[in-house]
Structure formats: C-alpha cells, structure tokens
Amino acid sequence: MGKLTALLAGLLFGLGLLLSGMANPAKVLGFLDLAGAWDPSLALVMAGAIAVGYPAFAWAKLRRESLLGAPLRLPTARQLDRRLIAGSLLFGVGWGIAGICPGPALVGLAAGYGQMALFVVAMLVGMALFAVLQRRGGA
Numbered sequence: 001m002g003k004l005t006a007l008l009a010g011l012l013f014g015l016g017l018l019l020s021g022m023a024n025p026a027k028v029l030g031f032l033d034l035a036g037a038w039d040p041s042l043a044l045v046m047a048g049a050i051a052v053g054y055p056a057f058a059w060a061k062l063r064r065e066s067l068l069g070a071p072l073r074l075p076t077a078r079q080l081d082r083r084l085i086a087g088s089l090l091f092g093v094g095w096g097i098a099g100i101c102p103g104p105a106l107v108g109l110a111a112g113y114g115q116m117a118l119f120v121v122a123m124l125v126g127m128a129l130f131a132v133l134q135r136r137g138g139a
Contacts, residue, residue, distance in 0.1 A: 002068055014107040020045045023108040025099030032096055 021027040022045060030039030057074075066072055095101050100108070100119055108116040 002070060005068060013103065014110065017104050017107045018111060023100075023104040023111060023113070027099075028095070028104075029099035032099070 017023045021041065027039060028042060030037060031042035033039075060072055060074060063072055091101070098119060100116070102123055105116045105119045105123065109120050
C-alpha cells in the first residue's frame with residue numbers, strides 16, 4: 001500500500017508541476033528575471049505549496065506514525081554547516097542557469113520534453129559523483 005500511495009503522491013505532484021507551468025524552464029527563468037519581464041507566478045505556486053504544506057507538517061509533528069501506519073521520520077537537524085550552505089548555493093546557481101530542478105526535470109522528461117534528458121543525465125552523474133566522494137570521505 002505504501003508504494004501505491006507514494007506513486008499516487010508523485011503523480012499528483014507531477015501533475016501540479018505541469019499544470020502550474022513549473023516544468024517549463026522559461027517560466028522559472030521568468031520568475032528569476034527581476035530586471036526584465038518578471039513573472040510572479042512561481043511565487044504564487046510557492047505560496048500555495050506553503051499554505052498546504054505548513055499545516056500538514058505541523059500536524060505530522062504531533063504524530064509518531066503516518067496515516068498508513070509507517071513510522072514518521074521527520075528531519076531533526078537544525079544546524080547550518082558548510083556542506084548545507086555549499087549544496088544550497090550549488091543548487092541555486094544550477095537552478096538559475098538551467099531554470100529547472102530535479103522534480104520538474106523528471107516530470108518534463110516523462111511529459112516528453114526531450115531537452116530535459118541532458119539535465120537528468122547530468123543530475124544522475126552528479127549524484128553518482130557525490131556518492132563516490134562521500135564513500136571516500138570527501139563529501
């Protein structure tokens with residue numbers, strides 16, 4: 001049941017990304033272009049996500065199990081460290097250059113946007129490189 005629920009949640013998330021236009025890099029880059037033709041729609045999508053997510057996470061903090069009976073493992077780390085800051089900066093720069101991040105890239109690829117393939121391949125190579133560096137103690 002858990003895998004089916006995860007699949008349905010992923011499909012709902014992907015559908016939301018497609019309907020909101022967030023799988024379109026031009027839409028994201030329009031939001032980041034403050035000095036040009038700024039498109040505020042991403043801010044509205046983010047506000048909608050926060051409006052839905054905040055109460056759900058507040059409620060989840062009060063529970064020990066998910067609605068399906070699985071243990072809840074919410075993040076507990078609170079400190080900002082060098083790895084978190086560096087990763088955030090790298091993610092932000094990549095997002096600003098490409099106008100896409102992992103979730104929308106996978107949705108776009110599944111929706112038939114072939115230009116997402118290069119991003120997804122680069123993302124997978126980066127993930128593999130991180131795994132190698134982490135095993136060696138460098139990441």
